[in-house]
Amino acid sequence: MESKGSIVKVSGPAVVAGGMVGSRMYNRVIVGASGLLGEVIRLEGDRATIQVYEDTTGLSLGEDVIDAGEPLLVELGPGLLTSVFDGVQRPLDAIRQELGDFIGRGIVVPALSRTRQWPFVPTVKAGTSVSGGDVIGAIAETPRIEHQVLVPPGTSGKVIEIREGSFRVTETVAVLDNGTTLTLIQKWPVRTPRPFRERLSSTVPFLTGQRIFDFLFPLAAGGTAIVPGGFGTGKTVVEQTLAKYAQADIIVYVGCGERGNEMTEVLADFPELTDPVSGRPLMERTVLVVNTSNMPVAAREASIYTGITIAEYYRDMGYRVALMADSTSRWAEALREISSRLEEMPGEEGYPTYLATRLANFYERGGRVACLGGSDRQGSITVVSAISPPGGDFSEPVTQCSMRVAGTLWALDSDLAHRRHFPAIDWKRSYSLYLTSLEDYYRRSVAPDWSELRREMMALLQQEEELQEVVQLVGIDALQDPQRIALELSRIIRDDFLRQHAFSEVDAACPLEKQYWMLKVIFAYQSLCQDLLKKGRPVEEILNLPVREELGRMKEIPVTGFVDRAKKLMARMDKEREREVE
Amino acid sequence: MDLLTREYGTLRSIAGPLLFVEGVRRVSIGEMVAILLPEGQERRGQVIEISERYAVVQVLETTAGIGTTGTRLRFSESVARMALSPDLLGRRFNGAGEPIDGLPDILPERWVGIIGNPINPVARDKPAHFIQTGFSTIDGLNTLVRGQKLPIFSGSGLPAKEIAAQILRQARVAGEATEFAVVFAAMGITFREAAFFLDEFEKSGVSEHTVVFLNLADDPTIERLLTPRFALTAAEYLAFTHHRHVLVILTDVTNYCEALREIATAREEIPGRRGYPGYMYTDLATIYERAGRIRGRPGSVTQLPILTMPDDDITHPIPDLTGYITEGQIVLSRDLHRKGIYPPIDVLPSLSRLMNLGIGEGKTRADHRGVADQLYAFYAQGRDLRRLAAIVGEEGLTESDKRLLKFAERFEQEFVSQGPEDRSLEQTLSLGWKLLSLLPKERLTRIKPDWIQRYYKGG
């Protein structure tokens, strides 16, 4: 039911309307003569406080406010992929067509095209009983993604008619015996998680093609990783690199309160780049939700919910979805700004006291699940959330609250970034709680000695830190030869294994097998050095063996043929060892 | 109440720069207000909040002399707007967009609100053109690209304005003859600093292509909240309506933020870090994001904001939030400045996020990225070793470490330091190779062997 009132107060993005009899929390509202979109976030008597998703400049007291009688909804259906939406799911292309290059206000455009036709192929016949989550047909949404048309949660009945052919999203494709008509579109309240049958545990990794992630701090498919770091440490590059190269069927990329030009880069690159698995443009698996820092702050707050709802929808079809959120801090700040306009009691650093709960609820919408519906589909949402701590200090609330729920921490470090060691992941601080549950996968699909290699690598990095302390105090001369070699080895691991240039043609993504063989070579080199030392060769000479330089160039060796090259390199090392024997 | 002129005499209280006016109807957020004092003086203000009881007006000038009796407020029914025409070039305005050069008002081709709508992200075009500034540390290592926003993080007494002025003088895009138009916005800087810039514009002959907005240290504080918005409105107009490539200098953003804090305090808002309002990020973004290129329109807006890091602290909210919004930063160092190095740019914390879009084969040179990465890596190691050598003495270092130490020294003295010299990119890269050649070529692992073969000069 609609209710109508009028503006009695305007303060930034918050508007108070009086006379809003019958209004409900989180209902969608239309504010003022210019028709701005908003949402009810507080009710006191007939007074509704509304967060407005557009700039409130120009609003006056007394202007009309209309409660639409329903919550803010996300449209779900074919056409989401390749689209670019703002925080409240308005398609930015259509807005541009209507308003030009700058975003104006009060525009109403449906999220999904009402004119485009989709070829619908039914997969059930008349007479079948269906209920929420069941697949009734499919659409080739993009050449790589088959869109499963699902019965909306909460709907059930016997199909009495189902049609094949080309349809617009609003046209009826099936009719149930209780009179319900099914179209290609579902609307879902943005703040409500979509239901599933059951949560499943995660035993497969979310492979990223990034050595430091896949080998040292793996993320599980359906898990949550957070990426905190000061400005310029590489959060966005992590998000974008994973959006390009990570193993996922669908990417939902939420640019939340960040730069316009970064979105331009995604928009320019993704249609050009192809996915190595399918050979199709990356854009065909991507949905963008973009609310840049200069776009209205309340819509920024909504953007991550819009993003995760879309992610859930594809999860429900049985896809592996990745939600990239850059940055969650900007969402939290939007929450803080609105809370302060409501004059709520502030918690730590001015954030509302419900920050932790909201954050946890958001992260909890990720995960691996058995999907609703009869067939045995499983889907997952992996969440990778960038966090922008003020001054790069992780003790602040958003980082802390996120750390409590995330399974993987990829901590970025300014010092590494300043010396252009990328990805600037601090290996001392980062961790993955998924190690044990993924160990089995790695042993089976990569190599039985995966865990050992990983452990040795961590031990070397740990030892380096201790040795560096000694060097800092008394100089390199204080180290014994084996320690010098250990120090060199850890340098190799840092520089020649962990460092990975996102803009390198060959090395931007590195498959697991190559990762493994790179490490094999490095450890072969270690044992060579140790053996030569035992045989009495001077350490200076050992550290300057010609193969040393080859290690530094391994990353640039193409993936095809890499294993052969690695084996040859190891054979050369064996020769070096024997040469000494003669 | 006077229905026609919309004048009110119901000013009830004054707090800091804010006026609380009772019983005002039909005003809107952002509306401009004339504040009429009994003696006939007039001040300007802007509506920032409205409720049934009060309209809150922020006074752009001083509140001295305003009383709760006798003062009348006239609401204008219009938000802050600016008259635009190509005749803006060569003109000088105060911080509120009024001419101060003795010439008549601009005959507007159009009027535009100064708040500015956000550029639709799908309308943006990727910045791609390398701007040569003549500074090795910028061109070689932190390349500026047309349409970028690249601030200078300065400290008090460091030569940010000299660097900015030199960039204006030297900036060129390879293969193009068209000059940049310049929009200069002074926010709370001293007369002496402003005079330095104006003098520079005169000397380098860019005055006719320059639009100047001056809000000086003794000008009204709150007015400076509008100054950058006037400037950027002019810049967007010149760029996107008249196809100009516009360089915008905003100085000093720190003064702008202080004005923002003053309003927040007066409104008794819950303060964020160090007393700055929680929405400062969003507010600054509405300034900095007004840079870029738009598909199908030939012009561009490139921003070079200058800010002073309070106490040289880069984690202070002003540089911190700026760095989170801008596309990199050029950081000045007091240490280098003390050593007599000009420009005293510390390359380690400096960054250009758009560098990759502007460099490489066909744009600058194919070895550019590798050279930059390698210089960074060696310089960072050299700096670590400098610290180490200070503790254990140089004797405690290995031969190759000593070379790195020397590299770092010469890097600062020869690559960073360049005095008034305007270097071409070729010169910068050759210099880079000369320094890299101090180290054995096996250590140049960040550069492709082909380039090493071609450019390496060492033994």
Ligand SMILES: Nc1ncnc2c1ncn2[C@@H]1O[C@H](COP(=O)(O)OP(=O)(O)O)[C@@H](O)[C@H]1O
């Ligand atoms: N993996 C990487 N490889 C190469 N360069 C990187 C990498 N990660 C970050 N960078 C560099 O660091 C800059 C800042 O990274 P970005 O992701 O934008 O930082 P943040 O989002 O944390 O502010 C990038 O413009 C790029 O030059």
Ligand SMILES: [Mg+2]
């Ligand atoms: Mg970023």
